[in-house]
Amino acid sequence: MTKGIDLYHLQCLDSENDTRQRRLKEVQAALGENKALQQARSTLESTHTQIRKSKVRQHDLELEIQGVSDETTRFEQQLYSGAVKNPKELADLQAKIASLKRRRQNLEDDLLEAMIELEEAESTHSQAQKHLDETQVHWEAQQADLLAEQETLQEKLTEIEQAQAGLLPKIDPGDLATYRALRHGKGGLAVVQMQSGSCGGCGITISPSLKWRLRQGELIYCGNCERIIVQA
Numbered sequence: 147m148t149k150g151i152d153l154y155h156l157q158c159l160d161s162e163n164d165t166r167q168r169r170l171k172e173v174q175a176a177l178g179e180n181k182a183l184q185q186a187r188s189t190l191e192s193t194h195t196q197i198r199k200s201k202v203r204q205h206d207l208e209l210e211i212q213g214v215s216d217e218t219t220r221f222e223q224q225l226y227s228g229a230v231k232n233p234k235e236l237a238d239l240q241a242k243i244a245s246l247k248r249r250r251q252n253l254e255d256d257l258l259e260a261m262i263e264l265e266e267a268e269s270t271h272s273q274a275q276k277h278l279d280e281t282q283v284h285w286e287a288q289q290a291d292l293l294a295e296q297e298t299l300q301e302k303l304t305e306i307e308q309a310q311a312g313l314l315p316k317i318d319p320g321d322l323a324t325y326r327a328l329r330h331g332k333g334g335l336a337v338v339q340m341q342s343g344s345c346g347g348c349g350i351t352i353s354p355s356l357k358w359r360l361r362q363g364e365l366i367y368c369g370n371c372e373r374i375i376v377q378a
């Protein structure tokens with residue numbers, strides 16, 4: 147014959163199992179990469195891209211300035227070589243040199259801008275790197291905690307399983323089916339203790355005849371909420 151107290155213990159184990167299974171799911175969902183870490187990585191990657199762009203721009207400008215300088219030198223050599231005598235040609239050469247010098251000035255302004263841009267990109271990059279490092283440290287600590295918690299939960303769940311295995315042979319299969327149906331239909335609370343002569347589930351007063359049967363060790367059910375009642 148099934149004892150109420152065994153069903154009560156089974157319910158305690160089932161409830162604890164549910165709670166720990168829920169937490170285990172949360173822990174397992176939180177293991178692995180998280181959003182903050184992915185975000186920090188992608189920010190760092192975009193600062194890398196910006197640095198590369200700025201460097202390419204700086205290099206292109208330097209090459210262009212070199213080209214303009216070389217051209218200027220060539221024209222100046224022509225101008226001062228004395229080979230060109232025609233006043234019109236001389237004036238043309240001087241105009242070309244002046245134009246190239248203006249062009250060089252503009253390019254140097256652009257280069258300065260590009261250098262500032264690169265400096266800013268490098269500073270943004272080092273901030274992003276720092277942020278990623280901090281996020282990583284925090285994430286690693288969190289992962290270690292979660293892994294430890296997962297292990298504890300799994301150990302506890304094994305213990306619960308073993309305790310349930312020890313308890314189940316004491317329970318009549320029919321009573322077990324009733325218990326499971328009640329637990330399912332009554333929000334997980336199938337077995338309640340009698341509290342000051344009342345049902346611990348719905349609070350209704352337990353009749354003297356039920357109390358008497360309970361004292362005889364029978365499995366009794368609340369006449370109102372149908373839950374199994376055990377002695378406190």
Ligand SMILES: [Zn+2]
Binds near residue numbers: 348368
């Ligand atoms: Zn009741």
